[in-house]
Amino acid sequence: MATDTRQRILAALRDILAAGGNTSVTLEAVAAKAGVSKGGLLYHFPSKAAMYLGLLAAVRDTVTTDMAEVAGRSGAARGFLEYAVPTAPDEADFFTSLIAAVRTGQESESAEVDAQAAELMVDIFRAWEAPMRGAVTDPLQAEQIRLIGFGLYFSALVGLPQPDPALLAALFDRVLAR
Amino acid sequence: MATDTRQRILAALRDILAAGGNTSVTLEAVAAKAGVSKGGLLYHFPSKAAMYLGLLAAVRDTVTTDMAEVAGRSGAARGFLEYAVPTAPDEADFFTSLIAAVRTGQESESAEVDAQAAELMVDIFRAWEAPMRGAVTDPLQAEQIRLIGFGLYFSALVGLPQPDPALLAALFDRVLAR
DNA sequence: CGCGGTTTACCGTCCAGCCGGTACAGTCTA
DNA sequence: TAGACTGTACCGGCTGGACGGTAAACCGCG
Numbered sequence: 001m002a003t004d005t006r007q008r009i010l011a012a013l014r015d016i017l018a019a020g021g022n023t024s025v026t027l028e029a030v031a032a033k034a035g036v037s038k039g040g041l042l043y044h045f046p047s048k049a050a051m052y053l054g055l056l057a058a059v060r061d062t063v064t065t066d067m068a069e070v071a072g073r074s075g076a077a078r079g080f081l082e083y084a085v086p087t088a089p090d091e092a093d094f095f096t097s098l099i100a101a102v103r104t105g106q107e108s109e110s111a112e113v114d115a116q117a118a119e120l121m122v123d124i125f126r127a128w129e130a131p132m133r134g135a136v137t138d139p140l141q142a143e144q145i146r147l148i149g150f151g152l153y154f155s156a157l158v159g160l161p162q163p164d165p166a167l168l169a170a171l172f173d174r175v176l177a178r
Numbered sequence: 179m180a181t182d183t184r185q186r187i188l189a190a191l192r193d194i195l196a197a198g199g200n201t202s203v204t205l206e207a208v209a210a211k212a213g214v215s216k217g218g219l220l221y222h223f224p225s226k227a228a229m230y231l232g233l234l235a236a237v238r239d240t241v242t243t244d245m246a247e248v249a250g251r252s253g254a255a256r257g258f259l260e261y262a263v264p265t266a267p268d269e270a271d272f273f274t275s276l277i278a279a280v281r282t283g284q285e286s287e288s289a290e291v292d293a294q295a296a297e298l299m300v301d302i303f304r305a306w307e308a309p310m311r312g313a314v315t316d317p318l319q320a321e322q323i324r325l326i327g328f329g330l331y332f333s334a335l336v337g338l339p340q341p342d343p344a345l346l347a348a349l350f351d352r353v354l355a356r
Numbered sequence: 357c358g359c360g361g362t363t364t365a366c367c368g369t370c371c372a373g374c375c376g377g378t379a380c381a382g383t384c385t386a
Numbered sequence: 387t388a389g390a391c392t393g394t395a396c397c398g399g400c401t402g403g404a405c406g407g408t409a410a411a412c413c414g415c416g
Contacts, residue, residue, distance in 0.1 A: 040366045100278035151325030154332035215392045
């Protein structure tokens, strides 16, 4: 029904974004992939921008629940670092495209939408680092962990090769050691 | 003349990208800002994609010379880290838009252009880390420095607030300590 | 129970505008 | 004379969004 269709649309948007980049995202393409007509899509998201905002919020929620789960399994700090290395091969593609999409509509029309998108983007990363922040008391150590995690993620984003796993494991141990 | 106009075009592209994001980049807008006619622009860059490729290459060259200069002043490792925190306020905007632009044309038409863009992107970051890599012999330490630098840059990219300068200075010292 | 009205969820079509790229004739300068 | 443009006119395709339906679900009420 309602929320189901919404999620199908968002999933379709995510897939198209990951597979073909931002230019391949058209209302028609998303609608087709979601098994909905263009009109139906517009019913759920009154504009393309609203659709992206919806996706951003969904990502934020996913990250929030993921981090809670990972923190329970590996501990908040280690979980934060492990979450930084993309598991699915197209995850990085998806996220660069998302950045692309958000940044693409910049400034031109509604500064309001833009501000919302920027805020959601920040929220996503806050959701990621929040459990770690809560668990690591030494601010210097927390900052170090935070930046290494972000660096790892960014490294994957721009297409640099992944560092040697053994080296990474050693780095994690060193940095997490108290 | 020739190369001068080329650079004016690239500078105009950069400005428009930083100010208005990817959608505001049109051949006409860039040409106008560069003080060139649209025909003149197309004379230098036969297509929009070629223009972006040119910009990517220019950024890579800038980074290369910047890093050489910074390495001479602060040392390669410290220079690398200092270079990670954006000085100009719109630098982050410019770079996210550039990522956006590169990622935007994904897959659809010419995989060749796409591959070139991805490679140039990687080259930019290799150019950034190269002097540091050469100066730091311990691979674990090098990796740590590298990821912290990337993390710092990424943090600025997504719009997270800059960390406390004092904390950052302490972190730099700790991480750079032999 | 049944019935009118309202809301929800969606469909399919149409249009206006924009943008990259082409074409080409002409101009300035060295 | 050639290279480095200018300026204009044009085209074809695509895309966001508006719009006018519509079928089914729901809801109060007599």
